[in-house]
Amino acid sequence: MHYSWDVDRAEGHIDKLCDSVKDVEIVPYTREMSLGNIPVNKAYEMDAVHIYVDILNLEDLLTKDGNENETSHKRAIRFFDSHFRTIRYILDESESLFVDFHNQRLHAVVTKPYDNEKKRLDRAVALSDLIIDAVAQQKKDSNDSYIDAATIRVGIDSGIALAVNNGRAKNKEPLFLGNPANHAAKHAAGDKKGIYLTTNARDVLELSKVAADKTKTSALTSDEIKLSVDRTTLPNGLSLESVNKNAPEPKLLKDFQFSRAASPLEDFDFNKYYYKTAKRQELVSLYADIDGFTNYVNVNIGSEQGKKNIVRCLHVIRSEMDDCINTDFKGKRVRFIGDCMHAIICEGSNKYTDRLKTVEVGTEASGGIRSSFNLSLEKLNDRFGIQTDDLGLAIGYELGDVSNLRVGQEGVDNSTRFSLGISTIASEKEQMQCEHETETRIGKTAFGVLEGSKYEDLFSDRSATDITFERIEEVDNEAIEEDTAKNESSMYDDISYSVPTPSDEELISSRPAFKPHAQFK
Structure with a gap:
């Protein structure tokens, strides 16, 4: 041991x-409240939309050309770094909350507008559509080296969840407890790209009915996405053009x-x-x-x-x-x-x-x-x-x-x-x-x-x-x-207990000399 x-x-x-x-203490979430400073004995009750983004082509990048090695890891990390910077820029400019990005899986929360769940869901769908378009482009750095496009799947749900923050003193992490986060994560889990909404989220947006056991296999149609995009005005003039122009430049492979x-x-x-x-x-x-x-x-x-x-x-x-x-x-x-x-x-x-x-x-x-x-x-x-x-x-x-x-x-x-x-x-x-x-x-x-x-x-x-x-x-x-x-x-x-076996010569030589009995003399 x-x-x-x-x-x-x-x-x-x-x-x-x-x-x-x-x-x-359980308290309601108020506007512009930081998730990073929540005491361990407090939780904020938040009514919001949860977005999970899963990057589907991670494993292919790690074994590009059939091998997992130092070069494939560098390319995969540069891929993530580039797309993470783009997605983070979109979330920050749209006044959404970044929660976590663990390897291929990102979690974000849309809290605005605070008083209208349907508009929050429209914004979440519009943001998801923008993220898909932004990371679907094959990028080229200043060395003319290409960064692969990302293939992603998005899961969305809406409702009340508890926001907490715990962990070791210098390494605390926010977490949302409740159905919206769990259901959004489950809808993001799969091998088909697209945007997937729970039954609850579809009902709020007044979309066509889909059986509860089919929502994870029923991506939004282009027309359904367009409805939300047309109803949404993203903050700060956010668009694909502004993202391409202003998002941080990717690192070079040699970096x-x-x-x-x-x-x-x-x-x-x-x-x-x-x-x-x-x-x-x-x-x-x-x-x-x-x-x-x-x-x-x-x-x-x-x-x-x-x-x-x-x-x-x-x-x-x-x-x-x-x-x-x-x-x-x-x-x-x-x-x-x-x-x-x-x-x-x-x-x-x-x-x-x-x-x-x-x-x-x-x-x-x-x-x-x-x-x-x-x-x-x-x-x-x-x-x-x-x-x-x-x-x-x-x-x-x-x-x-x-x-x-x-x-x-x-x-x-x-x-x-x-x-x-x-x-x-x-x-x-x-x-x-x-x-x-x-x-x-x-x-x-x-x-x-x-x-x-x-x-x-x-x-x-x-x-x-x-x-x-x-x-x-x-x-x-x-x-x-x-x-x-x-x-x-x-x-x-x-320990050896074996006794050596004497040879015939040794046996003969060890016999006593023959002496005739007296009666034969």
Whole structure:
């Protein structure tokens, strides 16, 4: 075992987290309120439109010409940097709220006009249409090097959600809890481009009826999009022409340089690493998602006490998972994506990754995170009487080359953290394939590295049930006992008890000389 889950640290930390949300305040969202400064024990109730944008051609960019390598990563990051700057410009000029951009997925919120939901939805559709047009153009930098166009899918929903902000002291992130954000994200998930609205959003805009189970496969028609565009006047004269003219210039391919970060990654600071100082190395990407939390929110968001318990639950669980991965297992949280945590783990030297140790630590960390999660649920129930029987944790992790940096304007709030590689996509897919609330899944490459390791037998078909750190300790102790037994056995096996067989000559020469008996003399 390389690291250990510290139950005393976990208990002390969870107790402090519970203390920080003993008194929770739910207040209405007011105009022009910053989402970055929300205290952990406060939530803002916001009626707004949520937009999720998914870039569909990410994986193709990472393996351009069939290979994932340093050059393909540079091209993919430049692609994201260019399109991120364009989208961020559109959101800022349209007075919309940028929430998050995690690899291929962007989340934004339209709050204006405050008093008219239909006009907000029209603006969201018009903005989505503008974003699609702006990033669909193949760009050319000053070196005549082309930047690929982005193929995107947009999901939109409208309604009331709770805005919160939590995380470690210097790395807090806003989050929206409630149906609008969840449903918009689900409508953005798919492999077909276009703009997809929920039944609720379609009804507000008085569009043709679509069965509830068909909205994720029924993109807005060009005529439906045109209706919203014609009814909308975007702020600041925003148009495709103004975006092409005024959006920030893309970086050149030569602007991106990679080096290796020191291992382990507990002190990795994304704020220090931009284009020329980006970090790239083989590591474990891990996703841990609170299973059942969406339904928990739906059940509890209807009452004042329920809303407060939602805030308490999320703050305690997310913050403890973050502290566990960083303090106990020397990993680094990349970011929270809703109720899911993305983290990275790397063991080795300044020159190479110790692949087996990295995957073993990833396995140990998955057990530690689950133990922290279980302890958090117990504490939430003891302190606040919160019933969390339907909550679980789905974990997926994979090994591969990952680039870590920030993109956007350096040193300001409109930059965002990126942790990019095929393994980050694969680890998220493994997490999403978990079929029950206690499942952990390991990727193909990572599992191949574990072959012959003491942790290999934890998994059946790369899946395991209820891997807590207690289970990790059991496996480790069993391996120690087995090694001890083998060593003791081999010690006795080395002692030789064999007796050499004498040759015929030796036998003859060793016989006593023949003496006739007296009676024969």
